[in-house]
Every structure is written in C-alpha cells, then in structure tokens.
Amino acid sequence: xxxxxxxxxxxxxxxxxxxxxxKKVTVVEDNDNEVITTLLVRLTATTGGAFVxxxxxxxxxxxxxxxxxxxxxxxxxxxxxxxxxLLNKTATPVDTSxxxxxxxxxAHRFYFETTIGTNLTISNLDKDDDGISLGLLSTWxxxxxxxxxxxxxxxxxxxxxxxxxxxxLISSSKSSTDLTTASIGDFSVNIQ
Amino acid sequence: MKQCIIFAAILxxxxxxxxxxxxxxxxxxxxxxxxxxxxxxxxxxxxxxxKETTSTANGDFVFDxxxxxxxxxxxxxxGCVTVTQKLTIKKSVHVEIFLPHQKGTxxxxxxxxxxxxxxxxxxxxxxxxxxxxxxxxxxxxxxxxINGVTLLQTGSTVSKPIIHGLHSSRILTxxxxxxxxxxxxxxxxxxxxxxxxxxKLTVIKGVDELKYGSDAIGGVILVEPKALRTTAGFAAxxxxxYFSNNRQYVVSGMYEQQLKAIPALSFRVQGTYKKxxxxxxxxxxxxxxGSTENNFSLTSGYKKNNFSSELFYSRFDTxxxxxxxSHIGNITDLKAAxxxxxxxxxxxxxxxxxxxxxxxxVTHNLIKSKTIVETKNGDKISFLLSAQFNNRSEFDIVRSSxxxxxxxxxxxxxxxxxxxxxxxxxxxxxxxxxxxFVQQNNTYAGRYFIPNYNLYSYGGxxxxxxxxxxxxxxxxxxxDYKNIQTNRLKFNGxxxxxxxxxxxxASSINAIYxxxxxxxxxxxxxxxxxxxxxxxxxxxxxxxxxxTYELGDIFLETEKAINIGAGITYQxxxxxxxxxxxxxxxxxxxxxxxxxxxxxxxxxxxxxxxxIIYNQxxxxxxxxxxxxxxxxxxxxxxxxxYSMLRATNKNINDWLILMPADRVSAELNYTFKNNHFFHDxxxxxxxxxxxxxxxxxxxxxxxQDYKAPPGAYTIVNLNASTILHFKNFPITFAVxxxxxxxxxxxxxxxxxxxxxxxxxxxxxxxxxxxLTHSK
Numbered sequence: 001x002x003x004x005x006x007x008x009x010x011x012x013x014x015x016x017x018x019x020x021x022x023k024k025v026t027v028v029e030d031n032d033n034e035v036i037t038t039l040l041v042r043l044t045a046t047t048g049g050a051f052v053x054x055x056x057x058x059x060x061x062x063x064x065x066x067x068x069x070x071x072x073x074x075x076x077x078x079x080x081x082x083x084x085x086l087l088n089k090t091a092t093p094v095d096t097s098x099x100x101x102x103x104x105x106x107a108h109r110f111y112f113e114t115t116i117g118t119n120l121t122i123s124n125l126d127k128d129d130d131g132i133s134l135g136l137l138s139t140w141x142x143x144x145x146x147x148x149x150x151x152x153x154x155x156x157x158x159x160x161x162x163x164x165x166x167x168x169l170i171s172s173s174k175s176s177t178d179l180t181t182a183s184i185g186d187f188s189v190n191i192q
Numbered sequence: 193m194k195q196c197i198i199f200a201a202i203l204x205x206x207x208x209x210x211x212x213x214x215x216x217x218x219x220x221x222x223x224x225x226x227x228x229x230x231x232x233x234x235x236x237x238x239x240x241x242x243k244e245t246t247s248t249a250n251g252d253f254v255f256d257x258x259x260x261x262x263x264x265x266x267x268x269x270x271g272c273v274t275v276t277q278k279l280t281i282k283k284s285v286h287v288e289i290f291l292p293h294q295k296g297t298x299x300x301x302x303x304x305x306x307x308x309x310x311x312x313x314x315x316x317x318x319x320x321x322x323x324x325x326x327x328x329x330x331x332x333x334x335x336x337x338i339n340g341v342t343l344l345q346t347g348s349t350v351s352k353p354i355i356h357g358l359h360s361s362r363i364l365t366x367x368x369x370x371x372x373x374x375x376x377x378x379x380x381x382x383x384x385x386x387x388x389x390x391x392k393l394t395v396i397k398g399v400d401e402l403k404y405g406s407d408a409i410g411g412v413i414l415v416e417p418k419a420l421r422t423t424a425g426f427a428a429x430x431x432x433x434y435f436s437n438n439r440q441y442v443v444s445g446m447y448e449q450q451l452k453a454i455p456a457l458s459f460r461v462q463g464t465y466k467k468x469x470x471x472x473x474x475x476x477x478x479x480x481x482g483s484t485e486n487n488f489s490l491t492s493g494y495k496k497n498n499f500s501s502e503l504f505y506s507r508f509d510t511x512x513x514x515x516x517x518s519h520i521g522n523i524t525d526l527k528a529a530x531x532x533x534x535x536x537x538x539x540x541x542x543x544x545x546x547x548x549x550x551x552x553x554v555t556h557n558l559i560k561s562k563t564i565v566e567t568k569n570g571d572k573i574s575f576l577l578s579a580q581f582n583n584r585s586e587f588d589i590v591r592s593s594x595x596x597x598x599x600x601x602x603x604x605x606x607x608x609x610x611x612x613x614x615x616x617x618x619x620x621x622x623x624x625x626x627x628x629f630v631q632q633n634n635t636y637a638g639r640y641f642i643p644n645y646n647l648y649s650y651g652g653x654x655x656x657x658x659x660x661x662x663x664x665x666x667x668x669x670x671x672d673y674k675n676i677q678t679n680r681l682k683f684n685g686x687x688x689x690x691x692x693x694x695x696x697x698a699s700s701i702n703a704i705y706x707x708x709x710x711x712x713x714x715x716x717x718x719x720x721x722x723x724x725x726x727x728x729x730x731x732x733x734x735x736x737x738x739x740t741y742e743l744g745d746i747f748l749e750t751e752k753a754i755n756i757g758a759g760i761t762y763q764x765x766x767x768x769x770x771x772x773x774x775x776x777x778x779x780x781x782x783x784x785x786x787x788x789x790x791x792x793x794x795x796x797x798x799x800x801x802x803x804i805i806y807n808q809x810x811x812x813x814x815x816x817x818x819x820x821x822x823x824x825x826x827x828x829x830x831x832x833x834y835s836m837l838r839a840t841n842k843n844i845n846d847w848l849i850l851m852p853a854d855r856v857s858a859e860l861n862y863t864f865k866n867n868h869f870f871h872d873x874x875x876x877x878x879x880x881x882x883x884x885x886x887x888x889x890x891x892x893x894x895x896q897d898y899k900a901p902p903g904a905y906t907i908v909n910l911n912a913s914t915i916l917h918f919k920n921f922p923i924t925f926a927v928x929x930x931x932x933x934x935x936x937x938x939x940x941x942x943x944x945x946x947x948x949x950x951x952x953x954x955x956x957x958x959x960x961x962x963l964t965h966s967k
Contacts, residue, residue, distance in 0.1 A: 034590055034599060034639075036797050060684065062734050062796035063741065090683045100592040108591070158516050158589050159479075159538030160548060171528055173536035177521030178591065180799045 035061045036097050036179050038087040039152065041072065041187070043080040043140065056152075056181050059089045069181070071188045072150065074120070080140040082122070084110060084152070086179070101154070102136060107162040108178075110135025111153045111170040118148025118189050132166050142191050151186040154179040214259040218279070220287030222251045222267060231291060234269040235866065238279075239919065242868070264920045266871070267291060273320060274871050278920050278966060292320075314397035314411075314716065314757055314774065316340065321872075323393065324924070325911050327958060328433030328442040328466075331387040335413065338395055339833045340774070340817040342852040345942035346380040348438075348471045348951050349483045349512040350552075353383075354941070355395060356776060357813045357837050357851045358410030361725050365413045366404055368504055370560050370578040373606035373632060377642065377727040378735075379943060384508045384556035384582065386487035388431065388444040388464045391418035397757065398716045399700045402653045402670040403612075403626060406698035407722035409753040409780065420458040420493040420502075421450040425966035430959075437954035438482070439545075440468030459492040469545045470513075473949035474936040476540045480513040482547045498566035508556040513547040515539070518947050519589045519736065522799030526739040530899050530946045549587050550736075553598070557581040570616030580606040588639075588736060600639040606632045620660045627652045634726070640733050642726045643680040643688070649673065664704035672696045674723050678730060690730065694723035694750055712761040720755065724748040728784050728806045734796070738943065741794035741801040742786070748808060753780040768823035775816045783811035785841075785848065790894030802895075810842040813851075831859040838887065846889050849896060853885035853904075853940055864914070871922070873914035881906045885940040902945055905937035913958075924960035929953060 037058050044051040058067035074080070086097040101108045105128035112122040112135065124139035155175035157164050163174055181187055218238075222231040230251030237244045238255060240263050247253045260281055268274040272291035279285070316338045318326070326334035332351040336343045344359050345351045355363055360379070365372040367385050374384045387393075394414040401408040421427065426449035433442040448460035466485035470477050489506035517535035520526045529535070557580065564574040582605075585598035612626040632647040655668035673695050680688040700718035731744035757776040763769070787807035793800040815837035822830050834856045839848040857880040864873035885901040913926035934953040938945040 034588065039797065056797065058797050062798070062801075063732055063743075063794060066795055067797060092683065097591065103594075104592055156521070156589070156591065157538075158519050159536075163538045171524075173517075173528060173532055174538045176519055176525050176589075177799055179797050180522065180524075181797075182524075182799065 035088050035090050036086050037061055037089040039179060039181065040085040040087065041152070042083040042085060043072075043074070044083075045075075046079045046081060054187065056187065061090045069185075069187060071190055074140070074142050074189065074191045076119070076142050076145045076191050078142050080142075082138045082140045084136050084138075086154075098136060101134075105134050105136075106130050106132075106164060107157040109133060109155050109157075109164060109168070109175070110138075111151075111155065112138070113151040113153070113170070113186075114189070115148040115150075115186075117146060118150065119143030119146040119191055120148070120150065120189055122150075128164070130164070132164050145192045147191070148189050149186040150189050151180065151182050153177060153182065214257055216258045216260065216281050217254060217256050217284040218258050218265075218281065218287065219252065219254040219285075220289060222247045222253070222269070222289045222291060224272070225290035225292040231269050231272070234267055234272075234289075234291065236289075237266040237268075239264040239266055239868075239917065264917075266917065268866055268871065274866070274915065276917065276920060276922055276964070278964070314395075314714075314759060314776075315400075316395045317392060318394070319392040321874075321913075323390070324913070324926075324960075325928075326387070327431055327444075327960075328435065328440070328956065329387065331383055331385045331390070331393070331415070334387050334390075335393055335395070338393075339819050340815075340835050341395060342835075342855070343939075343941060344379055344850075345939065345944070347515050347518065347942070347944040347948070348478070348481055349514070350380050350382045352376075352379070352381070353413065354852055355397075355411040355413075356778065356815055357839050357848075358778075361407070362410035362722060363413060364401070364404050364408045364411075365415065367415045367558065368417055368506075368560065369562060369576060370558060370580070371404055371608065371630075373580050373604065373608075373630075374556055374582040375554075375584040375602055375604060377725065380552075381584065382512075384510070384554055385415055386464050386485070386489070386506070386508055388446075388487070389417050389462065389489055389506065390415045392416045397755070398702045398718055399655055399657070399666040399668045401718070401720070402655055402668040402698055402700055403624070406651065406670045406672045406696040406720060408698075409720045409722050409751065409755070409778070417460075417491065420460060420491060421448050422458070422495075423966055424450050424452040424455060425964070426450075427962070427964045429963070430961045432960075433956060433958045435468070435954050435956045437951055438468040438471035439543075440466065440483075442466045456494050456496040457492070458495070459490070461488075461490050463488045467545060470542055471951050474934045474952035475949065476534060477543060478515045478517070478535075478948055479539050479542045480516045480548055480551070482513045482545050483511065484547070485510045499564070501561065501563040504558070504560040504562075506556075506558045508554070510552075510554050511547055512552045512554070514550040514552065515944065515948065516548075516550070516589070518944055519550055520739045523739050523793070523802060524799060526898060526946070534949075535947055549589050551587050553583075553585045553587070555581075555583050572612075572614040572616075574610075574612045574614070576608070576610040576612070578606075578608045580604075580608075582606075586639075598638060600641055601637040602634065602641065603636070604632065604634045606630065621656060621658050623654070623656045625652075625654045640680070641731070643678040643690075643730050645676055645678040645726055647677075648675045662706050664702075664706075666702040666704075667700065669699040670697070672698075676726065678726065680730075690746055692723075692729065692746075696721035696723055696750055710763055710765065713759065715758045716756070718753075718755045718757075720753045722751040722753075724750070724784060724806075731806065734798075734801055735804075739801060740788075740804045741796075743803060743805045745806050748784060748806060749782045751780055751782045751784055751808075753778055755779070769821070771818075771820040773816065773818050776814060778813040780811045780813070782808045783841075784808055785811075788894065788896050790896075809844070811840060811848055812842055813837060813839045813848075827863045827865070829861040829863070831861065833857045841889070844893075847887040849889050850941065851885070851887070853901070854883040856881050869916055871915040871917060873912075875912040876910070878909040878911070879906065880909070882939070899946055901940040902938035905935060905939075907935050907937070908932040920964070922962050924958070924962075926958040926960075927956065928958075929955045 039056040041054045042051050054070040054072045056069045088095040121141045125133040125135045126137040128134045156178045157175045222234045234247040236253045245253050263279045265277045265279050267289050332353045335341050335353040342354045343351045360376050375381045397411045401412050429446040431444040444464040446462040450458040464487040468483045470481045486509045491504045493502045517539035560578040562576045584602045586600040588599040608630045610628040615623040628651045630649040635644050651672035653670035657666045676692040678690045698720045702716040704714040706712045729744045731742045735742050755778040759774040761772045786804045789803040792803050818834045820832050836854045839851040859878040861876040884904040889896040909930050911928040916923045936949045
C-alpha cells in the first residue's frame with residue numbers, strides 16, 4: 001500500500017506541473033491580416049496640381065460600425081491619373097494591403113463599373129506580369145457635367161495557377177471577391 | 193459485447209506426472225466471454241493435427257492421445273470471434289476459453305447482457321466485424337454505421353457525428369474515459385480522435401450519461417480501447433488499408449506486452465499514419481481535398497492486488513485540405529457558385545497529395561492517469577486526472593503567397609480531475625458517486641472567432657442501479673456549476689470582457705424488463721441541461737464557406753431537454769430473427785440554433801453578408817429507429833435498418849433546419865463455412881436509400897437557406913472479408929467498395945452540397961496481420 005501511495009504521489013506531482021502552465025492570458029487581438037478596412041482612390045489631374053483622396057472606410061473591420069464612403073467630386077472634361085491604395089487599419093502599424101496586391105498581381109484584378117449616364121471613362125489599366133489588366137493604376141476621363149455612381153471591385157484568383165485571362169468577367173467563377181464597394185451603394189460621382 | 197478480451201488462462205495439472213509421448217489429453221471448457229454462458233457446439237480444432245471436435249452441452253471438449261509439441265488451437269462459435277491459441281503440450285492439459293462476441297449490433301448486445309452495472313437504457317455499439325469494416329475511415333464515418341447516427345460533413349475531409357438530429361456540443365465524446373475537450377464549436381470541426389485506438393464505439397443515452405456530464409442532450413459516444421493484456425506474452429497487429437478514389441493509404445500498428453518478470457505491468461504502443469490525395473466525385477476531381485494524419489498512443493497499466501493504475505498518452509495530428517472552390521468572397525459569389533452545376537475547371541482535375549490553402553491543421557494531445565483502489569468490502573475508488581492540449585489552426589486563402597501564418601489559431605487546454613466511488617453490489621443494488629473539477633483555458637490568435645476565456649466547472653453525480661430477476665431499475669442525478677470569464681482586447685484598445693455563471697441539473701431514470709430470453713423492453717426519461725457555449729454567446733464575424741456573418745448573444749439561457757425513450761427487442765429461440773425498435777421524444781426548451789436574419793445584411797468592405805444570430809426556441813425532436821436481422825437461409829442474413837426523425841420549432845410551428853432526412857438500408861450477408869484455411873469469411877452488399885429532406889423551415893419570414901435540399905439518393909456498398917490462418921498467424925483480407933455504382937449525389941447535411949457532388953466510387957483493400965504470443 002505504501003508503494004501505491006508513492007505511485008499516486010508521482011501522478012499528482014506530474015499533474016501539478018501541468019497546472020502551473022495554466023495562467024490567465026490577456027493578449028491584444030492580433031486581427032485578421034487579410035482584413036481590408038479602407039480603399040483610397042487617389043486622383044491627380046494630368047494637368048498638374050495636388051492629388052485628392054476619396055475613401056471607402058470601415059476602420060473597425062467587418063461588423064461594428066458601418067463603413068463610410070466619400071462622394072467623388074470631379075471636374076468635367078478632364079483627365080486624371082488614378083491610383084488605388086488599400087489599407088488595413090486594424091493592424092498596428094497600418095498595413096498597406098495594396099502592396100500585396102502588387103506582389104501577387106497575376107492573381108488579382110480590379111473592375112470599375114459606372115452607372116449609365118455617368119460621364120466617366122476608366123481606361124488604360126496597368127498590367128500584371130502576364131500583361132493582363134490589373135487596375136492598381138488607371139486613367140479616369142470625365143465628360144460633360146453629370147452625376148452617377150462608380151463601383152470598384154477587387155477579385156482574387158484562388159486557383160493555382162490563377163489562370164487569369166483578359167476576357168474574364170467580374171462574375172468569373174475562377175475568382176472571388178476580396179473587396180467591393182457595391183455593398184453600400186458604391187461611390188457617388190459628381191462631375192461639375 | 194463487453195470487453196473484447198481473450199482471457200486465456202491455461203491451467204496445468206498433473207504437474208508431477210512424467211511426460212509421455214502421444215498419450216496426453218487436452219480437455220477444456222468454452223464460455224461466452226461476456227455472458228459467461230457455456231457455449232454448446234463450439235468448434236475446436238488442432239490445426240497441425242487436423243483434429244476437430246465440438247463442445248458438449250456443458251461447453252466441455254476433449255482431445256485424447258496428443259503427442260508432445262507445439263500446436264495451434266482454433267476455437268470458433270456462431271456469433272463469436274474465432275480465437276487462436278498457442279498450446280505447448282508436454283503433459284495433459286486443461287484449457288479455459290472465453291469467446292468474445294463478434295457482431296456489434298445492439299440486438300446481440302442487449303439480449304445477452306446480464307450485468308446490471310453496465311447496461312443502459314439506450315445503448316448501441318460498433319465493434320468486432322462491423323468496426324473492422326470501418327477501418328481507415330474517420331471516427332465519425334465509423335459511427336454513422338450505427339442506426340440513428342448520421343453525418344454532418346464539410347466536404348470529404350471533415351465529418352462529425354449526429355445522434356438523433358443533435359451534434360457538436362450536444363454530444364459528449366469520451367475518449368478512453370476522458371471527456372474530449374477540443375474545438376467542437378463549428379460544423380467544420382471534426383472530433384480529434386484516431387479511430388484505430390478504439391476496440392469499441394458505443395453510443396449511450398440515459399442514466400450512464402450522468403457520469404460524463406449534465407449536458408449530453410444528444411447522447412454520449414464512448415471510444416473504448418481494448419483492455420491491456422492480463423497474461424504474460426505479447427501481441428502485435430498491423431492494419432493497412434488502401435482506397436482507390438483518393439489513393440489514400442492507412443498504416444496502423446499496435447504492439448502490446450505483459451512482461452513475465454513484472455506480471456503487474458502491461459503496456460501498449462500504437463500508431464497510425466494516413467495520407468490521402470484529392471478525392472473525386474463521379475464526374476470531376478476536387479482540388480485540395482487531400483489529408484494526412486499522424487497519430488500515436490501509449491498505454492501502460494499496473495495492477496497488483498487491490499490497486500491498479502493506468503497511464504495513457506495519445507497524440508492526434510491532422511492536416512485537412514479544404515476544396516478551393518468553396519472559398520467564397522461574399523453572398524454574390526456564393527449565389528453564383530450555387531447557380532453553377534459544377535465548380536469552375538480551375539478548381540478541378542488535379543490528382544495530387546499536396547495540400548495548399550485553405551486547410552486546417554489540428555493537433556490534440558491527451559495525457560490521462562487513472563488509479564483504482566479496491567477496498568476490503570469490494571468498493572472501488574477511482575481517481576482520474578487528465579490534461580488535454582488542443583490546437584486548431586485554419587489557413588485561409590490569402591492575398592500574399594509569402595504569408596505562411598494561420599488566419600485563425602485556437603489553443604484550448606483542459607485539466608480535469610474526477611473522483612469516483614463505486615459501491616460493491618449489495619442486495620441487488622450498485623451505486624456510483626462521482627465528483628469532478630474541470631479547468632479550461634482558451635486563447636486565440638488571428639481572425640476573431642471566440643474570445644480568450646478561462647472556464648471552471650464543478651460537478652457531482654450519483655447513480656444507483658438495481659437488478660433482480662426480470663427487472664432492472666436505474667436512476668441518477670447530476671449537478672454542474674460552470675464559471676466562464678472571457679476577455680477580448682481589440683486592436684483599437686477596446687476591452688470586451690464578460691463573465692458567465694451557469695448551473696445545470698440533469699437526472700435520469702430507466703426501467704428494463706426482460707420477461708424471458710426473447711424479449712427485452714426498456715423505458716427511460718432523462719432531463720439534461722446544457723449551458724450555452726462560448727461561440728453561441730460571443731461569436732462575431734464572417735463565417736467563410738457559408739458567407740454569413742455570425743453573431744452570438746450574451747443573454748442566451750441554458751438549454752433544458754426532457755427526453756423520453758422506449759425500446760423493445762425481440763429474438764426468437766432459434767436466433768434466426770432479431771428485431772429492435774426504439775422511439776424517442778426529445779423536448780428541448782431554449783434550444784439554441786442559428787437563425788438567419790435575411791433582411792439585415794451586414795455590410796463590409798468585402799460585400800454584404802447575410803446575418804445569422806444565435807437564437808433560442810422551444811423544439812421537439814422525435815423519431816424512431818428500427819432494425820431487424822433475419823436468417824433467410826442457411827448462412828444468409830438480411831439486415832434492415834430504418835431511421836426517421838421529425839424536428840419542430842414549436843414557437844413558430846415550423847421545421848428545424850439541418851436535420852437528417854429519413855433513411856433506410858438493407859444488407860444481404862452471406863457467411864461462408866469455416867475450413868482449414870479460411871475463417872469468418874463473408875460477403876455483404878448494402879443498399880442505402882436516403883430520402884429527400886422535405887421538412888425544412890419555410891421562407892415566409894425571409895430566405896432560410898440558399899438552396900433547396902438535394903433529392904433522394906441510393907448508394908450501394910460492398911464488403912467481403914476472410915481470415916486466413918497460417919499456423920498461429922491469422923491474416924484478415926478484405927475488399928470492398930463504397931458507392932459501387934459511382935452515383936452522383938449530394939447530401940443535405942454536407943456543407944459542400946452548395947458546390948460539389950459527393951465522393952464517387954471508392955474501392956478498398958484491407959489487410960490485417962495479427963500475432964499473439966503467450967508464455
């Protein structure tokens with residue numbers, strides 16, 4: 001019986017060592033590194049001048065407070081160089097997600113869709129390493145004064161290889177949505 | 193069937209007589225290992241001498257004029273596992289043989305069980321031949337062989353069991369005596385257990401549930417390994433399985449020994465390696481559906497006089513690929529994927545073992561020690577200590593291929609202690625009392641799914657069983673108190689901490705009446721209560737795969753279920769017909785379920801996501817399970833199983849979502865006669881028909897599901913097996929097919945039914961080598 005007690009004691013000791021490893025933890029949330037909180041459209045007139053940023057902003061990520069969205073104000077009959085910048089504000093420091101899009105350019109593509117009557121043409125999208133449209137950079141050309149909407153969508157190609165093709169539609173089942181402004185009615189565009 | 197142990201006690205007598213050549217007598221006695229019944233008509237064979245005899249009415253047999261030498265004794269009996277025993281003859285010898293049951297059907301179990309201490313009102317087992325047929329499958333797939341158990345799947349790699357419509361935290365899984373504490377939150381979190389550990393899988397409901405928790409609303413699954421060797425010697429086993437569909441191979445080995453020098457000590461090591469490539473539906477192969485598994489376990493036992501102690505360690509380690517085409521960006525993508533009748537070709541056609549994103553990597557470590565001391569008056573006091581370390585990492589599809597970190601990592605640690613006092617049977621009464629303490633800690637990293645938390649749980653129970661003549665009465669009560677402290681420190685400094693306290697009560701009564709050997713009836717009533725889980729209280733985020741935004745509710749209350757069940761079993765005298773019927777009515781108040789709120793989409797930068805909240809209602813689940821086995825001709829059996837469930841949301845008088853459809857299956861089994869080389873040979877064909885689930889929530893309050901349930905389907909499976917005896921070295925050889933006719937179908941309870949068909953034809957070959965050496 002003495003041996004038995006010794007055995008028993010050994011188990012208890014072993015067990016006690018497990019317990020010491022169980023402490024209360026308070027860790028700062030390391031949020032999803034895939035979250036994009038903010039989309040910036042940075043427009044610079046080809047005629048020169050300072051750039052203007054228009055943003056789609058959801059700084060607390062999915063859920064919580066609803067995103068806010070700027071109205072894009074443009075001058076008529078003008079050409080702008082556009083750059084898309086994506087940010088993750090839940091990361092510290094703020095992560096510029098568009099850098100990853102640039103790195104993985106053959107697996108990403110931006111689509112720009114304007115409503116009928118919006119005198120805005122988006123062209124000259126920059127190309128990925130395979131020479132297929134990417135859209136981080138583009139040229140925006142306005143016509144006569146008008147109002148309307150523009151939707152911006154980033155599609156991610158999940159296949160390996162991505163098999164991205166110029167003819168792919170926004171709804172291609174080869175790709176899935178990483179980001180779209182469509183959820184809250186897109187950017188309003190005011191050309192005047 | 194009780195323990196599948198071969199108690200092979202060889203008793204020598206005539207110790208002082210001189211060994212004489214060829215005048216030895218071998219006499220012996222054969223008993224049923226479970227019921228201790230004397231077995232009449234068992235075949236006893238001395239392989240080397242080609243001698244055969246059958247046992248008498250008292251279970252006795254005798255061989256005369258046996259020469260000195262080493263022999264193999266093969267003992268077989270209808271419905272029992274064939275036992276091979278090595279025998280060294282130097283003098284006349286007496287052999288005691290205990291034959292375990294072969295078929296793990298409930299019918300055989302309940303009819304033959306006589307021990308009041310172990311029977312329960314509702315109990316279904318999978319062991320022996322039926323369990324053997326499932327070798328190489330996951331533990332959930334194995335359990336789905338039991339009538340009333342169905343599968344909840346997320347593609348071909350992830351599956352979890354559903355008992356009578358209930359799953360996840362409503363089912364307790366007891367792995368070798370320890371309540372499994374892993375990540376059972378979601379539909380795509382499969383149990384982390386190596387099925388090769390199990391010698392027996394049991395589903396119980398009723399009084400015995402109380403020993404494991406007050407929250408077993410759906411039932412308890414017991415995963416029980418074989419008991420350690422009790423006689424000196426060693427045994428080894430090697431299982432290999434190959435599946436054609438995904439080129440999956442499985443190798444599982446086991447070695448156990450009891451040392452002659454230290455008879456009190458016995459041990460076993462066991463390990464499994466499994467690797468599967470992408471699996472194929474009848475018309476296309478799904479990329480990234482491979483899986484690997486590395487499992488290991490070590491058991492050692494020490495038994496001396498009235499003291500016994502067991503130390504058990506197991507490690508489960510798996511990596512599961514998730515079909516790429518199921519990665520969904522938002523509701524628009526999901527609708528597009530559903531509208532297509534097959535996934536895009538870029539996600540199809542690769543035949544490789546490689547696993548890429550998205551995938552899950554899960555490890556589960558369990559350490560357990562159990563010590564039992566038997567007191568002078570026969571009471572047993574046992575003390576169980578266990579520690580479990582579970583990690584689940586989910587690797588989503590990411591933007592950057594340089595990203596190697598998981599997007600979600602959950603670490604859950606559980607420490608449990610349990611003290612049980614089992615009283616010695618006295619005046620037909622057996623009482624068991626227990627107390628338990630559990631401490632659990634969860635931390636997460638990456639995507640928010642559930643918060644960090646510390647949980648403390650205290651519980652106590654008392655179960656009393658009484659048995660006399662034709663009656664058995666059982667009753668018990670359990671109380672648990674749970675304290676949960678959660679904390680979440682958000683990236684922007686917001687602190688979200690909550691504290692919860694839950695008290696849960698459970699009780700159960702059960703009456704069994706056996707008027708004669710043909711009939712057995714039982715009726716049971718149980719109250720079970722389940723405290724809301726952390727995910728139900730505090731979920732807050734996008735659920736990829738289903739493209740939903742899930743929101744918990746901190747005001748959820750405890751679920752309370754009153755389950756009334758009745759069962760009846762019949763077996764005729766000739767044992768050519770057995771039938772079993774079980775009915776149940778599970779009335780669950782405050783039933784927690786996921787309620788879609790179709791008119792309030794959550795707007796995110798990735799698009800709109802339908803909102804799903806955790807809600808409560810009063811529900812009732814009622815159903816019936818029927819099974820029969822008929823011997824229609826010599827050596828030909830037919831097994832028929834039928835299972836039906838109706839699950840209602842009483843508050844709105846509607847059906848509950850995601851409930852198993854009715855199903856019926858028939859199996860034709862032909863058993864070959866044993867001969868010199870081939871034993872226990874059979875060939876079986878199973879036809880399974882699953883009805884279309886037409887009982888789903890109506891869309892009158894908005895869309896409840898994205899797609900109507902798929903239609904009914906029929907699949908045919910094939911199983912054939914034989915045991916070859918090379919001297920003392922039995923080899924089990926089995927072949928078969930699942931979905932023999934390569935039927936394309938979708939199952940309502942598979943989350944991937946939105947995207948793909950189920951797995952097509954899968955042929956398999958299974959080999960088992962066993963080696964036993966006694967000394």
